[in-house]
Amino acid sequence: MSKKPPPAPPSPAGSVEPASNVPRAEYTVDELARVTDTTVRNVRAYQDRGLLAPPEKRGRVGVYDDSHVSRLKLINHLLTRGYTLANIQDLIMAVDEGHDLRSILGLETAIGGRWSRERPKKYSLVELLRMFGGNASPGVLSKAVDLGLLERDGLSFVSSNPTALAAGATMAKEGIPLADLLDAVSIARPHFNAVAKALVDLVVHQLDRYDADALPPPADVPVLVDAIWRLRPLANVLVESEMNRALEEASGDYLGDRTAAIMEKKLGHPADSPSTQRAKTKKSKARK
Structure with a gap:
């Protein structure tokens, strides 16, 4: 499917579009349902009720974009908080009539849109076995599904991050056991969740200038939307930079410890590893 940005679909909520230089992802109805954790039936029903803008038509295929993703996330969020579809429909109607709710809904794409531009991909069991060199046992696949790395789709599997x-x-082909790799993901995920929460707080900090129970003035919305779209990729850069720093430090510690052990065993010459030296430096500073 072409990556050329489609013209904006008519939106019943008058959502403010992202900055023009931000590429827009595209989805089929099945992909849209999958990335928003809903069903194709729900997507159709929301369109029929006027809660969701219709897709752009390309021949017989409907093409959705991130404005639909953020709207569905908003609908799901309101439903989990106890609102009915009738309540949400009233909300959308109020927006169409020009009420102040338009301001907060204008930010939905900037804040609630997907951060990843990857398109989901379906794999057969044979393809997964070929990819992982025959190491994709039923237990490993089950754990990957539990972690959300794969989703069952009949006899196939779908990955949201190919x-x-x-x-x-x-x-895995380099010799790392899949079970150990999944254990590492499981251990690291809570830490990534904490980092993500901190960075999202930074990005949407632009809203903190307003009272918690007040909406930004409509005139401020375009500036806020543009600022949030510019901050989002910078948050990704920060994460990558810090991850690279941590990996370099961890691998350096391992190499230093291994080298020190070799020197002590083979040469009879004890030596402090980089990690030991850093620990001593920290203790020394603490005493001062």
């Missing part, structure tokens, strides 16, 4: 899946397959 690039990460390919990276895991390469690591």
Whole structure:
């Protein structure tokens, strides 16, 4: 499917579009349902009720974008908080009539849109076995599903992040046991969730200038939307930079410890590893 940005679909909520230089992802109805954790039936029903803008038509195929993703996330969020579809429909009607709620809904795409531009990809069991060199046992696949790395789709599996899946397959082929790799993901995920929460707080900090129970003035919305779209990729850069720093430090510690052990065993010459030296430096500073 072409990556050329489609013209904006008519929106019943008058959502403010993202900055023009931000690429827009595209989805089929099945992909849209999958990335928003809903069903195709619900997507159709929301369109029929006027809660969701219709897709752009390209021949017989309907093409959705991130404005639909953020709207569905908003609907799901309101439903989990106890609002009915009738309540949400009243909300959308109020927006159409020009009430102040338009301001907060104008930010939905900037804040609630997907951060990843990857398109979900379906794999057969044979394809997964080929990718992972025959190491994709039923237990491993079940754990990957539990972690949300794969989703069952009949006899096939769907990955919402094919690039990460390919990276895991390469690591498995290099000899890293899949079970250990999934354990590492499970251990690291709460820490990533905490980092993500901190960075999202930074990005949407632009809203903190307003009272918690007040909406931004409509005139401020375009500036806020533009600022949030510019901050989002910078948050990703910060995460990558810090992850690279941590990986370099961890691998350096391991190499230093291994080298020190070799020197002590083979040469009879004890030596402090980089990690030991850093620990001593911290203790020394603490005493001062």
